Amino acid sequence: MSLLEVRDLNTFFRTKHGIVKAVNGVSYTVEAGKTLGIVGESGSGKTVSAMSILQLLDTNGFIESGSIKFDGRELTTLTRREMYEIRGNDISVIFQEPMTSLNPVFTVERQVSEPFMVHQGLSKREAALRVLDMLRDVRIPNPEVVTKQYPHQLSGGMRQRVMIAMALACRPRILIADEPSTALDVTIQAQILKLMNDLQEEKGTSIMFITHDLGVVCQMADDVAVMYCGQVVEMAPARTIFGKPQFSHPYTEGLLFSIPRLDTPSDVRLEAIPGAVPHPLKLPDGCKFAPRCKYATERCKVEEPELVEVQPGQGVRCFYPDLKERRKDG
Amino acid sequence: MSKKMKNNTPKKKKRSTLARWFRQTVLRKHDIDYDNPEVIETPLKIVAQNFFAKKTAVFGVVVFLLILLVVLIGPYFFKLNLGEHEQTLIHVPPSNNMMKIPKEMHGRISDIAPGTTFGIGVDVDGKVYSWGHTRVTERIDLKDIPDEVQEADLKMIAAGMDHAVALDTNGKLMVWGNTRRSQARFTPDMEKAQKSGKNWNIVQLEAGMQVSAALDEGGYLYLWGNRSNFDLGIKREYQGNIAKIAFMANEYISLLKDGNVAYTGIKGKGSPFSKIPDELLQGKTVDIAATDRTCAGLTEDGKVYFWGRLEKGENEMPEIDSKIIKIEGGRFHYSALLENGNVVSWGNNDYNQAKAPAQVTSGGNVKELYVGNFQNYAILENGEHVTWGLSGFPLGTDNFGRDMLVRIINGGRVTMLVGAIAVVIATIIGVILGGLAGYFGGTVDIVIMRISEVVGGLPFIPFAMILSAVIGSRLDPTQRMYLIMIVLGILSWVGTCRLVRAQFFAQREMEYVTAAKAMGIREGAIIFRHILPNVFSLLLVSMTLDFATSMLTESTLSYLGFGIPLPTPTWGNLLTGANNSIIIQQYWWRWVFPAVIFGMCTICINLIGDGLRDAMDPKSTER
Known part of the structure; x- marks a missing residue:
């Protein structure tokens, strides 16, 4: 059994202009002694989903539905007092800004x-x-x-x-690291990451590593969850994503293309994902990524895909998860 | 590190001695070079450094500490007597000259007539001098000795409370000073005797509270002056039989020619002073003296007997190793001249009037002794004089004859105590409510802010006046002091509350708060142990400034008569009297001194507050 299991988590924020669905049906698991990397742009719901686990949301935020099971114990129904015991004791957090x-x-x-x-x-x-x-x-x-x-x-x-x-x-059994290296310069970043890896080995702590830096995820994570607009769009072992994947979400694909690699020929321009993250109050119907997706079809704009297990251990939220097929069609 | 080396090492920043002392003792930080190039500085130390680098702030601290010290320790030395009321010392201006015999008279004293707050003296050439607080009213001043007195060949002089009497060798009586209360209205038989010269060989001249007496060698007593309070009359049976008289405050007693003491006034047996000890009725009395409310009689064998209202230790005569030859009474004390040329004083010692210096208690060369209300003058064989007793009031006296210095010192204690406790109460309420409102926000914030608006909207002075009038009337002065503290505290927390709330709004968004929450720390602990220390610097500034404001408000209330009631002094109610032009113009010392020290105190507190604010605000140091 997984140490931490998040199922269909919906975390919403009440604002003046309406309800913001910051986390929209997110599911992931953290295995004991392993590292889960959560990747995504700013506003994709990475931090909120992690903070929902500890119920450290702002006063206008609330967990609408879903379950968070820690070591078989449901956290969403715990009282304030019981939460005090969990925080810092069983689950700790490291923040971005030291x-x-x-x-x-x-x-x-x-x-x-x-x-x-x-x-x-x-x-x-x-x-x-x-x-x-x-x-x-x-x-x-x-x-x-x-x-x-x-x-x-x-x-x-x-x-x-x-x-x-x-x-x-x-x-703690789980350490939630919310972009712990972002504010540090590269050499220090490397030291801190190494330290975390070492400590994980020494103490057997599970780490939930939240970042927008794919390089860091590659180095740290055993499993990766890619988030976009409050949803997990792809969930796979790090090896699968950073290797030569057969299946992939177009967003993951775009992210990977947008970072320079040593083997990229010098005359090839880095590819950027066009457009911007949609406004949280005006999310598109259908696939949330469709407006920015170069493979998008009419179906994508109307119907919302489910997270489908395309191969054991890998789930992709796309109608066209197969990379080769998709490219051929496009 | 040796001192020399220390001087040679280049200083990064010049520090004042006080700042260095503060750093070393309070912050336990020494000017030592660490191996670590980055010298460890805590935020507090930086603030203290910035603060003590500011001259105005250091000045404020020093002056405030001095005032505080005086106000805290002073009352133990300058004891306050709430029941004090000394009629003869009302509105004495700041002075130190009540026993300051003019230089011209030194060594040439022929006679002294000590008054209440002044003295009149005659030198061997017959020239008349005056010293001390001689002014009676705006127009009348005993210093203005009439020419006829100055030119006359004086035989005797006497000084009372506000007038002086002189008798020349021709038997002519002259009165100056205040004559509005019949002090100069001689009785018809006096006029007759003066004209005819019969029964007018005056041997004793006395002046008291607006009354005067002259005693003829033949035992005839003439009394004149203000009869309204004084038993100014003599029973017919004693006339012509009197050897000496002594004035009390409102009565007089007589020593008769037969060596007995008698109350010869009209009141007769009705007077408390008519209960004369039997020993003085044996025909062996040789001298009498009187203080304000007591009488003393000296018998042939040198024993002294006291009667009257012996409340101030007038009968606590010390052991005397010699025979008393002359006894004189002040207002609350006696002094006696002994056969061996020494002097003893006893009785009330509020102004050191019963504490004769060693020079006269064991010198053995005192020739003559004059005793005024609170003053003693001893003339030595060599013509020099020794004085002891009340020499004046450095800050004057008020309308009850109370020393302003004592009242300012004791008043400061009350004012500062009230201010400090009010600030503490206000801060506690403000921090708790502001902290809750700022941390939780939402409904809690709305409710608390509406309450604070209601409290802040109350018109402060009228409300405090009403509260203290409604509740205060049933309370004794001490309880009323507490009431004022609480009222001030309860009505002035709004500012602190808003400040704390605003700070908490900013602080609760900081990541360290989220981090503390993530550590599983409870909300109460986060508010008061994690966030509050971050707000404390601002709170300290606001507390300092509020302290000054609370003191001012207490004074305003007291000035208006709704604060701490008289006779308990505060800096506010010391100024109460200064609401009419007579006091403002004529008795300036009654308001100038309290106002000056109070003003200095509040200015210094504000300087400290401003200095703290600047020291804590990193931006302002760059200016």
Whole structure:
């Protein structure tokens, strides 16, 4: 059984202009000890679907329907109090912006010791010792000094390490990493990703890795879910997507074409996906990607495709999942 | 690191000594170079550095701390007596000259007539001088000694509360000072005696509260002056039989020629002073003296007996190793000249009038002793003089004769206490409601904001006046003080609430709040332990400024008479009297001093608040 199973999740936001369907029938699973990469453009519902798991939505957001099962336990029906126990303890989050996700007036020690004190009921002194261990675990040099410092005295990479230390403090089963490397420069990004990989091996934590960077997903993920307009358009093992796939969603295809590769001939222009993500209140009928899809037919504009399992382990939400056939027709 | 080296190392930033001290003691931060090139600076330390780099802020802190220190410690040294009412010291201007005998008289004193707040003296050449607070009204001033007195060959002088009497060798009586209360209206038999010279060989001249007395060698007593309160009369049976008299506040007693003491006034047995101790009725009394409400009689064997209303320690005479030869009464104390040339003083010591200096208590060379209300003058054998007692009030007195200095110091304590507690109450309410409204938003916010609008919309002064009038009338002054604190606190949290709410709106969107939530931290802890510290700097500024405002509001209420009632002093109700032109013009010290210190205090608090704001706002330091 999967550690985390999200089924037909619908998360909506009430706004002045109507209901925004930010997450629209999303399903994915996270296996124990594995990494699920969730890829998509901004506004595709990656973060919202992840935040729905912890029920950390803004006040106008709500889970309309669907089920989130963590270790066989339904999370959507838990009370506030029970959710407090899950958060930070069983499921933790690392945020994108290490700059702002640490409280500016707390020292590192106080930040990192908080989960120990809240979830494990440790005293301040005991927690402080554990903090040093945690900081060593995330490869922070001279933790005795860093522990007394304030976030603004740390570099971005160090801050993200502190964030990771904080998130992993209570040995969570799942770590939701919401674009943890986006705000970092490339060398630091590589270090952080390596650290996460190492920690996953050491501690066996499952990671849900949210990013818009296909390269990072390729490096990190075991499975990949590609999201578009609040839906999972393709779900497949990373190897399948980044290898030579037989089946693929046109969106995934477009994404892959839009990144430069070493084997791309120098005279070939990178292909961009035309158009923009539709406004969340004016989603098209039929396939959500149809207006931007170069393979779109009349059927696509009227009828909405289902996520179809085209081969074991791979699901594609398209009427024409076969890459070769599609290209021939187009 | 040696001191020399420290001086040689180039300083990154010049710091004042105070700022360095603050850094080292409060923040435990020393000017040490770390191996780490990036010196560790906490936000608090940066703020403190910025703050102490500002001269105006440091000035504000220093002056405010000085005022605070005076106000906190002062009351232990300048004790407040709420029941204080000293009729003779009303509206004394700031002065220190009540016992300051003019230089011209030094060593040449022939006679001194101590009054209430002044003194009149005659030197060996017969020239008359005055010193101290001599002004009675705008027009009348005892300093203006009439020419006839100055030119006359004076035999005796006496000074009362607001008038002075002089007698020349020809038996001519002269009165100056305030004469509006019959102080200069001689009785017909006096006029007769003065004209004829019969029974007019005056041996004692006395002046008291607007009354005067002259005693003839033959025992005839002449009394004149303001009869409205004073038992100014003599029973016929005693006339011609009097050896000495002594004035109390509203009565007098007499020593008769037969060595007995008698109450010779018209009241007779009706007066409390007529209960004279038996020892003084044995015909062996040699001297009498009186204070305001007590009398003392000295017998041949050197014993002193007291009677009357002995409330201020007038009878607590110390052990005396010599024989008393002369006893004199002040307003609440006695001083006595001993045979061995020493002086003892006892009784009430509010103004040090019963604390004779060692020079006269053991010097053994005192020749003459004069005692005024609160002043003592001892003339030594060598002609020099020693004084002790009340020399003046540095900040003057008010309409009850209370020392303004004492009242300003004690009033400051009340005002600051009320201001501080009101701010604390307002801040607690404001932070809780503002925090809840800002964090949760939505309905909670709407409800709390409507409540705050209602409270903020109440007209503050009228509402506080009504509250304190309705509830306050049933309360004693202390409870009323608490009421004012609570009323101020409850009515002034709106600003804090709005500030906190606005800050929370901004802060709750920050990722660290989401991160804290994701860590499973409960909402209450997030509001008060995670977000509040981020808002605290602004809160501190607003608290500082609110403190000044609360003090001002308390003063406004007290000034209007709806705050803390008199006699408890506050900086506000000290100014209460200053609502008519007479006080504003003539008794300027009653409002200038409280206003100046209060103004300084609030200005300094505002300077501190502004300094804090600038120190905490990174943008303003760039300016």
